[in-house]
Amino acid sequence: MSTGDAPVVVLGGSISGLATALFLSRRGVPVHVVEQDAGLVGAPAGGEPGEEERRAPRSVTPQAAQSHAFVALARQVLLAEAPDVFGALLAAGVEPIQLAERLPPAVDDRSTRPDDDELVVLGSRRTTFESVLRRSALEAEITFEAGAKASGLVVDATGARPRVVGVGLEDGRRLDASLVVDTCGRRTPVPGWLGLVDDVEVDDTSSSCGISYHTRFFQLRPGATGGHLNRGYTAGSSFDRYSCLVFPGDLGAFSVTFGTLPEDRELRNLTTPEAFTAAVLSIPLLAAWVEGDRSLPTSDVRSMTGMDNRVRRVRSAGRPGLPGLVSVGDAAATSNPAHTRGTSLALHHARLLAEAVDRHGLLGADLAEAMAQVVQDELVPWVADSAEQDAARLSRWRPEGDAEPVDFGAPALGADRVANGEAYVAAQADRDVWQRFTRLQNLLEKPIGALDDPALVGDVRRVQAAGRSLPAAPAPDHDELVEVVARHRRERRTVAAPS
Numbered sequence: 001m002s003t004g005d006a007p008v009v010v011l012g013g014s015i016s017g018l019a020t021a022l023f024l025s026r027r028g029v030p031v032h033v034v035e036q037d038a039g040l041v042g043a044p045a046g047g048e049p050g051e052e053e054r055r056a057p058r059s060v061t062p063q064a065a066q067s068h069a070f071v072a073l074a075r076q077v078l079l080a081e082a083p084d085v086f087g088a089l090l091a092a093g094v095e096p097i098q099l100a101e102r103l104p105p106a107v108d109d110r111s112t113r114p115d116d117d118e119l120v121v122l123g124s125r126r127t128t129f130e131s132v133l134r135r136s137a138l139e140a141e142i143t144f145e146a147g148a149k150a151s152g153l154v155v156d157a158t159g160a161r162p163r164v165v166g167v168g169l170e171d172g173r174r175l176d177a178s179l180v181v182d183t184c185g186r187r188t189p190v191p192g193w194l195g196l197v198d199d200v201e202v203d204d205t206s207s208s209c210g211i212s213y214h215t216r217f218f219q220l221r222p223g224a225t226g227g228h229l230n231r232g233y234t235a236g237s238s239f240d241r242y243s244c245l246v247f248p249g250d251l252g253a254f255s256v257t258f259g260t261l262p263e264d265r266e267l268r269n270l271t272t273p274e275a276f277t278a279a280v281l282s283i284p285l286l287a288a289w290v291e292g293d294r295s296l297p298t299s300d301v302r303s304m305t306g307m308d309n310r311v312r313r314v315r316s317a318g319r320p321g322l323p324g325l326v327s328v329g330d331a332a333a334t335s336n337p338a339h340t341r342g343t344s345l346a347l348h349h350a351r352l353l354a355e356a357v358d359r360h361g362l363l364g365a366d367l368a369e370a371m372a373q374v375v376q377d378e379l380v381p382w383v384a385d386s387a388e389q390d391a392a393r394l395s396r397w398r399p400e401g402d403a404e405p406v407d408f409g410a411p412a413l414g415a416d417r418v419a420n421g422e423a424y425v426a427a428q429a430d431r432d433v434w435q436r437f438t439r440l441q442n443l444l445e446k447p448i449g450a451l452d453d454p455a456l457v458g459d460v461r462r463v464q465a466a467g468r469s470l471p472a473a474p475a476p477d478h479d480e481l482v483e484v485v486a487r488h489r490r491e492r493r494t495v496a497a498p499s
């Protein structure tokens, strides 16, 4: 069966789908995007501050209404593949946050370094980022079908190795495809469909992140500025069995996210708007963002749980990959959102697919194998690092828990290495460590080769030996925060109760 004249069919029109479609179409590849959500295509960019946050969250992608930061790798990919999109983001009010201008106060060496200008995070609401990307994709030579749900794959099983040759839609239609790209996100149905195909295996490895997110958006009043970003592109910290971070966005919007243990019933009342704001005010590091009339809330509190570190690998006829199918972004791998990596890795993954198509074409089995290797080399190390950081946090937050570490099959770091958290702490006091750690945090270097680099290991150990540790950030402990939350929930009930 020949599918050589058929387009690439991209399932999903969110960050990964849009980037994949854009990067391929700019190489002259015909692309057709199938997105189940009818409201997504054609949505205007930006809009009034707060407008996007008031909309109901998307059912398949509820994280679109959660805090996002776009680390330096995202900017790097856009500048290489679609500089016009980068320009459009700036024009839409997205803030480039120059990290080297925000060195930690205890770092003595404040000289400039040659790679400082790569260390730029984009402060943007996820909704703004995605709608700018969508507008560029809509202007490109890409066909879109919104409100169409993919319901299965068409597989040619007549050859020595099965091959995906098209997609079935819920309305009964069938689309031929030279290549199907699964960008259906963290809950992609595609692995379930593959389970029904002879000679195809899906390996799905995951560990729970052990965190729930509770997020509210705010808008700075005209002329007002936000508080200090003590973590470079966010403000906040991990405290006693909870974390709280502020994410600056575009056009004066910002969001505040509490991370709690999923089983923590006592902090569930954070979802009450008054209790949420009172909880932020109780943390001195963050109070400045919401106190007085500096900012106004623009959304309810939205919670999300059930997040995993996950890698999905497909094999067919005993070999990596399945010809005719590639997964990009969350459909292939996810990591703890608190590490702010998903969208940047999705853009990077889309770029690597476009480059692999340049090298291998669309139809050969080589493409599937090359992209299986991309997952192994470019995504798995981050998933394993995220799981390792989660295990370190959970050993503090849930000391009685003793979860077995999950083996994601990442390449092993050298025996003499530091943990990501150790590098973070030392980075607050030493410029060399800060530079390396910031490159790592921004996905410009991988854990292997950085966390086990003898130079970095030596610098971190030197800082530790000098007794430099993280200055404590004053904040309520867990039980005090529960009290704050309960008090404000009670106050609200009292006010609301009829006399």
Ligand SMILES: Cc1cc2nc3c(=O)[nH]c(=O)nc-3n(C[C@H](O)[C@H](O)[C@H](O)COP(=O)(O)OP(=O)(O)OC[C@H]3O[C@@H](n4cnc5c(N)ncnc54)[C@H](O)[C@@H]3O)c2cc1C
Pocket (backbone or CB within 6 Å): 011, 012, 013, 014, 015, 016, 017, 034, 035, 036, 037, 060, 061, 063, 064, 066, 067, 068, 069, 070, 071, 148, 149, 150, 151, 183, 184, 185, 186, 188, 189, 213, 304, 307, 328, 329, 330, 331, 337, 338, 339, 340, 341, 342, 343, 344, 345, 346
């Ligand atoms: C709480 C939270 C906070 C996060 N914060 C950050 C952050 O700060 N920084 C960061 O970089 N990343 C962050 N991430 C990760 C980031 O949101 C994801 O990596 C990103 O959404 C992945 O995009 P995607 O296109 O792969 O998937 P998604 O955005 O999930 O999109 C999947 C798309 O596929 C469509 N679809 C699904 N099934 C079908 C079907 N059968 N037919 C047709 N269409 C279909 C859906 O409607 C959807 O539009 C966060 C994630 C979470 C959960």
